Amino acid sequence: MRLCYLYTLFLMFFVVDFASAQNARKTENFNTGWKFFLGDDTTAKQAKYDDSRWRKLDLPHDWSIEGKFDDKNPTTQAEGGLPAGKGWYRKNFVIPASSKSKNVFIDFDGVYHNSEVWINGHYLGKRPNGYISFRYDLTPYLKFGARQNVIAVRVDNSDQPNSRWYTGSGIYRNVWLTTTNKTYLPQWSSFITTPQVDQQSATINIRTVLPGSVNRELKLKASILDDKGEVVGATVSAVKDTVIQQGIQLNNPQLWSVNHPYLYKVKLQLIAADQVIDDYTTTTGIRYFSFDADKGFSLNGVPMKILGVCLHHDQGALGTAVNVRAIERQLQILKDMGCNAIRTAHNPPAPELLDLCDKMGFLIMDEAFDMWKKKKSKHDYHEDWGEWHVKDLQDQVLRDRNHPSIFAWSIGNEIREQFDSTGVSIGRELVKIVKQLDSTRPVTSALSDADPKRNFIYQSGALDLVGLNYHQEVYADFQKNYPGQKIIGTENMSALATRGHYDMPSDSIRRWPKDSKTPLKDGNVDFTVSAYDNVSAYWGSTHEETWKIIKEYDFLSGLFVWTGFDYIGEPTPYLWPARSSYFGIVDLAGFPKDVYYMYQSEWTSKPVLHIFPHWNWKPGQLIDVWAYYNNADEVEAFLNGKSIGVKKKNGDDLHVMWRVKYEPGILKAVSRRNGEVVMTTQVVTAGAPYKIQLKADRSKIKADGKDLSYITVSVLDKNNVPVPDVNQLVKFKVTGRGILKAVDNGSQTDLDPFVSNQHRVFNGLGLAIIQSKSVAGEIIIKAAADGLQSARLIIESAR
Template sequence: MRYLFGLMLLLGVQVSLAQSAFDRDWRFRLGDDSLASRPDYKDAGWRKLDLPHDWSIAGDFSPTHPATTQGGALPAGIGWYRKTFRLPATDKDVRVEFDGIYRDSEVWINGHYLGKRPNGYVSFAYDITPYTKAGVNVLAVKVDNSRQPNSRWYSGSGIYRHVRLVMKPKVAFAHQSIFIRGNAAGEMYITGALHNHTAKAARITVLHKLYDASGRLVQQAAVTPLQLNAGDTGVTFAADMSVDRLHLWSIEDPYRYRVVSEIRQGSAVLDSVVTFTGIRSFYFDENRGFFLNNVSTKIKGVCLHHDLGALGAAVNIRAIERQLEILKAMGCNAIRTAHNPPAPELLELCDRMGFLVMVEAFDMWRKKKNKFDYYADFDAWHRQDLIDMVKRDRNHPSVFMWSIGNEIREQFDSSGIRLTRELVSIVKAVDSTRPVICALSEWNPEKNFIWKSGALDLVALNYHHEVYEDFHKHYPGQVFLGSEQMSAFATRGHYDMPADSSYFWPAKSPQKIVEKGNPDYTVSAYDQVSAYWGSTHEATWKLIRKHAFLSGLFVWSGFDFLGEPIPYPWPARSSYYGIVDLAGFPKDAYYMYQSEWTSKPMLHLFPHWNWQPGQVVDVWAYYNQADEVELFLNGRSLGVQRKGADDLHVAWKVPFAPGALKAVSKRNGKVVLEKTIYTAGTPARIILTPDRAKLKARVRDLSFVTATVVDAAGHLVPDADNRLQFTIEGPGSIAGTDNGYQADTVSLKNTARKCWKGMALAIVQTGDRKGVIRLKATSPGLPAASLTLTSGE
């Protein structure tokens, strides 16, 4: 059976890549004050800042914080924001839009209470037209993140996403109402809604114009003139057009069109909405897997939490883009927004960069996972939150499915049947073009009441790779999707031997548990350790790649994230699951995926080559586009290894001798690539390497600068733990520092950072001025290192 979804053209919401003017010049105070909602409140002594803002990330790590280490061991509390702004005399409607506030936000305009939104991840808007005036206006926002613990991961605190003040004509498109569907033949169907907030009837025409990527007008369609009565709201319209010679949106070629939708009255344009579009089709086949634009495509995805490492939860477009660039280079083609609606900037970037996205709504329904989580608000808010999520994101070409929940506890009793049917019906009423799934941790269909509802489009399983080969026996005629897999642990640069034995930690049974870890809170970076509910990276991927009916997977997780520091207690404060560490430095498993998920020749050899004389070292290599790898130690061949049909790496056991360890991959006897690792001496200097040297002013642009401690010959010193002090001159600032070590309890805003395994990170952020930025790194006993960056247009 073929499960057809998404044979359509989709409208991608245009997201500004810079701060809006309304993000700037807010006043903030940590702590509660019941009078702060009043417009005449004196806030001159409050801190002045720009949004987005996360106050928790600036705090110190502590095991006593109510969020617990599961929530990142950082402070939360209550905070107030105030924005004073001027409006001209106008007859337009005024709306304030929040992309996300964590959490329990309440908003006032000029002392008038607008409302409350408990959900910390959903975007929402308020019409403030009746309460604004010409001249000075005051917006006040209370953010209450004091009820802790309320999350299983780091949430951040505050207005951590963008805010906009939008002025619209009285006759306009209803907010987020435009929806475009179509087919591969280029037939487009456009629906939406209009309102007339004037006291007079208006006769209007709706015109849609489609432009290609070069700006050429491709097609246009007009709606028969409509009569809007005074005070009309929700007046619907429909239009269609036909597009010749479609250029499809795909992972490899994320081509987008531009749509201009206008409300016209005669020759006058009353309202206009500019968006981007991407045209693509996809379907699932129960036996052959996933097809994008009729091309068989394995879903090679990762799960991502929303924090941005040292930047916390505060949205930064460059930080998100960097994460996606790192994942793209690994061969990743899909993102699961675990376990909440994402920032709109993530979807805009995925549209542009060519990623598929599963957008997820909830981590719990009525049954809680934390004492103060969303369960208490679910009954009152789930309908509105779900509608707002789907309406906001349904027009992104990258979004190819909706998830209504993750490991929901209603799986295990009959309440899951009714709730699943209700949630799916809410989604389908707003968008029937995509499959709806729920990430199921109970694999047995007889025991899973969410699956028994019959409402889900696909079987999306979390873990339980042991049943994948027998999937059709358990779910005859159904489509498989791996919604969350692996939960493998690693600390970058640390290696426990022997590496050819894998184990669970924590374990389900005493026979498999590792009761004591390492005294430095590390986990081996060989692919040998996972939680009992998961597997090593290789174990599950071998199954997924083997069978066409296994349409793909989402690895837990793409990056380490703040919170959930399993398997260690404090002082561990961030996860060990990531393929990439919290600083953005790849772990060795990254290269296993790169060898499997990309076609560009690659060769990765590890571990480092600083050991005790005579110690037997497990040496691994990941490679592709080659038949074999030969290993040399100081010029002497240690033999050739070839991957068998079920192998993902090759390995040698090598008695250590200092010098050069070299791997050479060959195809048909010809050298493809060489990789050499050298025994390093003592630390001699610091090398600063930016990911970008030319930055833009006024947009919170970032350069992620890697600091590497090397010996006199320039080789990374793998055990270097030098403390680096970063200083900066010019129109920039140090937005954070990190080293990727999960148990480093120094504040991520500290400008001093010890290296971990010879590496550290400094994040440089531009300010409002253009000019030259100079970053300097110093460490006792080492010469200072400096780097010049430019901040311009």
């Protein structure tokens, strides 16, 4: 009898594990095989509509980025002057007969905007918000077996202007098809928290909400898997109610942090009659953090500054179409600078950004809205606020709350209701919505009025964390003006710069424009801004001005620089033809501006010595030479072997400067500590442009039709010295197993299209973005320009 019992027990667990291995639910990427029409035809919702002449493409797709820059486009300069309008997507697909007794859902990660969806001619609904994820149940309207199904999506981005920055147009994020059994774990139904954590143990709580009608014979198994996939904790609970609370204790847990982003997985299995009928796996991390009114922020008990940047969601020349490698590249550039946090300005981000931040070690401030009931643009989200803000905010929190990277929710950015009493009632409403779904993280709002006596969102008393945009002049007195409150700089600096452009003298601070009503009259005729850190928008500061304050006071928990990267649209301080921002620490193409190295010298411990500007000037011209450095006591500069002086930082200095008469040759800098050389660097006068150089960020990429290699295009002289002031037109030819996806150069005023086989370099640099095909092999890139030696590069695309 005992052997029989053990055998039966073995079979029971074998069946469960086997069913789990087969995956009770199926989630598949639904991006391929779509057809697209730019325009409007309301009959396209019909299943039998003839779409044979439509363009074939794969998602994600942003049709605006494929257009031409034009100041007559209704998007206006604020959105980059790219076209918008209306578009349709359709896809034919089959569902196997084996799924006839199952549920089939379609999940959209984001569609910009006003999307409407039909399946086989049946209307499923409309979602105005272009940044939120949403789901439709296809089950009642599907055909099974060999019969064709047709899904149609109408996207209406014609209500312009509707944003203060570039949004993109279309199904620009991923789409998924999810198939489950009739009894299943609903979308976003489980919430994972770690209420008790220390170095010795951690309690992982899992709260799962099931539909109203509960089968009393169901069981829910929760397992914790380490980064090797090994089960390190598990529990099984009988389903006695619609809410199941489970707890698992882990000994000696690996804690998630920005320097050690260790991830666990939580696997949930819904079991009926010893069969796994649904399973769901999500990533989690074990960490704890706190804000203190005197000591600032700490993570896992260790005090640290939040060293953040704000990011808009476009990927430069790729537009807003989500690409994992493009997002990863941005984050790698920022990580190397020392950045440890991202604010998703000013909307729910793509899920892939959150996944990467979990994996790479970034904190996230997850922001919901740029406006509430009061508008900022003629046709922005205020038009949908009344009907949709509750649902949109709930879905954002439900979707994102299991990410360990998220440390705060922001309910709005510079909301106009902060100036009237509705800021009290709406602020309280939104915080209550968030807290009902997640009480473990603080809620803030990015406030642009720093006077606590007149800011009605602050007066609501609902915020856990005071978020201030700019107003660095009040930071030192924050504790006096906001007694007992905790603070974070939600948006800071708004410094301006054009990569590779330098105006003399550099040692005076300028505000461009001087106020919101006076047009810029003292700007540059070529619409550039000096890359010395001495120009900012009137409401902000230079990078050094605010960072000096943040680093001085412990109670200032950190900041988010506006912005990490330049972005399309909002080209303060200039009018057309400026079409991209000047705010970035890194330009639109991903090339760091000089101030990047100031942050690297302050935010990292790696040795830094960066000297600028370039060394091609008029003989006798007075040139300001700056150096950013760390891990050293002093820097000595040499011009053609002759010392021009030793400089040391005094007080709170973040750079040193020499003013020297230009003569061609070699400008060298040497940093020393205790008399020993730490680093040496130099800039060299370039001769006439002679050849093109191509350099890939990765020489081997995946043959999956998605992966990217970013090719830096440089113009060099005969001695391989980069030429800093050339703007040559370069033509590209790509053959083999890849395509030329886009081109760029980082200029804020270049109106040539991104989708092209040619582009000018800007101040000696350009960018070609290569995308793999789905077949392995070599990708051959050739670049040519009149009067220059051409270049050739081979990228390997492999499975």
